[in-house]
Amino acid sequence: MGERSAVVEGVRAYGLIAGMWVRAGMTYRASFVATLVGNLVMTGMDFVGILLMFSQVDSLGGWSLPEVALLYGLSVTSFGIADLLLGSMDVLGARMRDGSFDTLLVRPVPVLAQVGADRFALRRLGRVVQGSVVLGWALVAVEADWSVSKVLLVPVMVLSGAAIFSAVFVAGAAFQIFAQDAAEVQNAFTYGGTTLLQYPPSVFGKDLVRGATFVLPLAFVNWVPAAHILGRPYPVGLPSWAAFVSPLVAVVCCALAALAWRVGLRSYRSTGS
Amino acid sequence: MGSARLYLAVAVGGFRRYASYRAATAAGVFTNTVFGLILVYTYLALWEERPGLGGYDQAQAVTYVWLGQCLYATLAIQGGGAEKDLMGRIRTGEIAVDLYRPVDLQLWWLAGDLGRALFQMLGRGVVPFLFGWLFFPMALPSEVSVWGAFTVALLLAAVVSFAIRYLAALCAFWLMDGMGISQVVMITGVFFSGMVLPLNAFPGVYGDVVRVLPWAAQIQVPADVLMGETEPWGAFAFQAAWAVALLALGRLVQSAATRRVVVQGG
Numbered sequence: 001m002g003e004r005s006a007v008v009e010g011v012r013a014y015g016l017i018a019g020m021w022v023r024a025g026m027t028y029r030a031s032f033v034a035t036l037v038g039n040l041v042m043t044g045m046d047f048v049g050i051l052l053m054f055s056q057v058d059s060l061g062g063w064s065l066p067e068v069a070l071l072y073g074l075s076v077t078s079f080g081i082a083d084l085l086l087g088s089m090d091v092l093g094a095r096m097r098d099g100s101f102d103t104l105l106v107r108p109v110p111v112l113a114q115v116g117a118d119r120f121a122l123r124r125l126g127r128v129v130q131g132s133v134v135l136g137w138a139l140v141a142v143e144a145d146w147s148v149s150k151v152l153l154v155p156v157m158v159l160s161g162a163a164i165f166s167a168v169f170v171a172g173a174a175f176q177i178f179a180q181d182a183a184e185v186q187n188a189f190t191y192g193g194t195t196l197l198q199y200p201p202s203v204f205g206k207d208l209v210r211g212a213t214f215v216l217p218l219a220f221v222n223w224v225p226a227a228h229i230l231g232r233p234y235p236v237g238l239p240s241w242a243a244f245v246s247p248l249v250a251v252v253c254c255a256l257a258a259l260a261w262r263v264g265l266r267s268y269r270s271t272g273s
Numbered sequence: 274m275g276s277a278r279l280y281l282a283v284a285v286g287g288f289r290r291y292a293s294y295r296a297a298t299a300a301g302v303f304t305n306t307v308f309g310l311i312l313v314y315t316y317l318a319l320w321e322e323r324p325g326l327g328g329y330d331q332a333q334a335v336t337y338v339w340l341g342q343c344l345y346a347t348l349a350i351q352g353g354g355a356e357k358d359l360m361g362r363i364r365t366g367e368i369a370v371d372l373y374r375p376v377d378l379q380l381w382w383l384a385g386d387l388g389r390a391l392f393q394m395l396g397r398g399v400v401p402f403l404f405g406w407l408f409f410p411m412a413l414p415s416e417v418s419v420w421g422a423f424t425v426a427l428l429l430a431a432v433v434s435f436a437i438r439y440l441a442a443l444c445a446f447w448l449m450d451g452m453g454i455s456q457v458v459m460i461t462g463v464f465f466s467g468m469v470l471p472l473n474a475f476p477g478v479y480g481d482v483v484r485v486l487p488w489a490a491q492i493q494v495p496a497d498v499l500m501g502e503t504e505p506w507g508a509f510a511f512q513a514a515w516a517v518a519l520l521a522l523g524r525l526v527q528s529a530a531t532r533r534v535v536v537q538g539g
Binding site: 028031034035038039041042045046048049052053055056057058059060061179180181182183184185187188192195196199202203204205208 | 294296297299300301303304307308310311314315317318319322323326448450452453456457459460463464469470474475476
């Protein structure tokens with residue numbers, strides 16, 4: 001089986017498993033609708049928090065409400081896509097503890113596809129929808145000097161951002177293989193990461209921004225490209241072309257995450273219970 | 274006296290059960306610290322723009338953030354305490370066994386949840402709080418009496434938190450699937466407890482309403498007691514009134530629920 005067919009196989013398996021979970025979720029239809037709505041409200045809550053803040057002030061860290069909403073919409077939409085695709089990765093620890101992870105290893109299907117699609121939940125669309133609505137409003141409301149390249153940059157940002165967050169999810173899953181019940185560390189980088197990006201970089205300490213640019217390059221999800229769209233200075237004085245390197249950053253992140261996942265899988269020892 | 278010993282044993286059990294998840298606890302400490310950092314910076318930017326917002330100065334706003342991180346798991350603000358197990362037992366039918374025990378169902382679960390809360394505070398709450406105290410200017414009292422009053426407020430907060438979640442869990446008798454209820458617990462908990470923003474910084478009538486709801490007893494009231502923003506006895510009365518009302522309502526719903534209990538699984 002070549003590398004290419006492994007990928008095709010993985011995507012196909014992912015689709016089948018995800019489809020199964022969607023049907024399972026639909027068994028309790030009222031509950032599904034409730035959780036979808038709940039998801040919308042829940043993810044919208046931090047935006048309500050931002051609105052509450054702006055009911056008291058005109059700007060935060062020197063950024064206006066539409067500008068912060070742009071950061072928010074970009075961060076939440078791209079995170080939402082990654083979360084929809086791979087957000088169930090945190091059950092990995094539980095699966096290793098109860099031994100059912102071993103079952104996934106012996107199936108003739110890529111393990112990453114099985115883990116990624118595990119407990120696939122369509123209700124997570126709530127976050128994507130909510131993020132897109134805020135993003136749509138922000139794109140209309142911000143005062144930006146729109147050009148073709150800036151318009152094209154928006155979908156590039158969302159997709160690259162989704163890929164960067166996906167890489168964080170996969171790397172987190174690899175980490176869980178080593179630290180079996182420390183799933184919550186992953187939350188600091190996934191949920192913490194998207195929360196960080198909802199606010200302007202000017203709010204945070206220099207070291208935190210540097211860390212989010214060079215160590216875990218979350219800044220390329222929205223801070224840097226959005227600064228270009230809004231004509232604001234880039235965080236940590238990056239050069240002007242930095243706004244366009246998000247896809248490259250995403251590719252590198254995904255490659256590193258895939259490597260971490262392979263190393264993790266190879267060093268996996270079953271609990272043996 | 275014998276029954277007091279029993280409930281103490283249940284509480285110790287709750288404490289020890291959570292104490293066995295060591296890596297998870299360490300992970301929680303890390304995550305709460307990261308979130309605390311993000312929140313502290315946003316609050317500082319907000320209070321920079323509006324000094325004295327909600328009657329707090331910057332040091333008080335910072336204190337509020339780290340206290341929130343300390344109490345987040347302690348009070349199971351977004352759920353995940355005793356009510357999760359209770360809902361599970363209702364769904365699987367194991368609740369029938371609990372009902373046959375010669376103990377008070379509500380007190381049994383309260384004791385277990387208080388044990389859990391104590392562990393979560395010592396295990397994952399204190400460290401982020403100390404981290405905040407080391408690296409940011411905080412507004413902490415030096416009088417022992419204030420810390421004493423704060424401890425009472427915390428205990429009452431834990432009871433109110435349990436009473437809300439117990440009520441939510443009982444809904445599972447009618448709905449079976451606990452997912453929707455868990456989400457309601459999460460949303461109301463995070464928003465009305467003041468995890469998103471201190472309740473005294475909520476504007477207008479909206480702010481007046483959220484400050485009298487039971488969720489205010491969980492973070493806002495203990496924070497104000499600690500920072501001397503409210504008179505302790507009035508704060509205790511507010512918390513105790515909600516605790517009694519919600520526990521009583523819980524008993525009422527419980528008796529209605531157990532009359533119609535249907536044990537699943539044959």
